[in-house]
Amino acid sequence: xxxxxxDAELIKxxxxxxxxxxxxxxxxxxRGALAELGTTQPQWWVLAQLARAESxxxxxxxxxxxxxxxxTGQEALDAEIDATVERGWVVAESxxxxxxxxxxxxxxxxxxxxxxDELWTERHSGISDEEYLTTLKVLxxxxxxxxxxxxxx
Numbered sequence: 322x323x324x325x326x327x328d329a330e331l332i333k334x335x336x337x338x339x340x341x342x343x344x345x346x347x348x349x350x351x352r353g354a355l356a357e358l359g360t361t362q363p364q365w366w367v368l369a370q371l372a373r374a375e376s377x378x379x380x381x382x383x384x385x386x387x388x389x390x391x392x393t394g395q396e397a398l399d400a401e402i403d404a405t406v407e408r409g410w411v412v413a414e415s416x417x418x419x420x421x422x423x424x425x426x427x428x429x430x431x432x433x434x435x436x437x438d439e440l441w442t443e444r445h446s447g448i449s450d451e452e453y454l455t456t457l458k459v460l461x462x463x464x465x466x467x468x469x470x471x472x473x474x
Contacts, residue, residue, distance in 0.1 A: 336463055351440055358436055360429070363393055363401035365437070368410060368422065368430045377419035 324331065352362050370383050380402060388395055405411040410426030422430060445453065464471045
């Protein structure tokens, strides 16, 4: 890969711009690919939270994890959870209102998970695990150094 600037120039470039450009590129690519599959990124998050949970979760439990993902507000998240129910991917159990995947939801989750694996491979092309780990640690330090808060589950 050819970089946009020499090392001497790049060292003076703003992290805010490059982290924003990376965010925009990754999120746009992810959302576009999921849209082609017929879902949204927040719906994928809901399905993933339910599919990977050790036991069924309530709407409040799912919302507590996801409400701060990429500034997704509670109202928007509620609409996305409702959409997974309307699409027949998720049902609320009568006892306790716990959300569970339907067989159609599990099948769709598996397809979307395979797509996410493909996107992961695409994003990480030419990037070693060591480079990726260093990048995440450096970004976490930027967040810490600027008094920000970040958390990902």
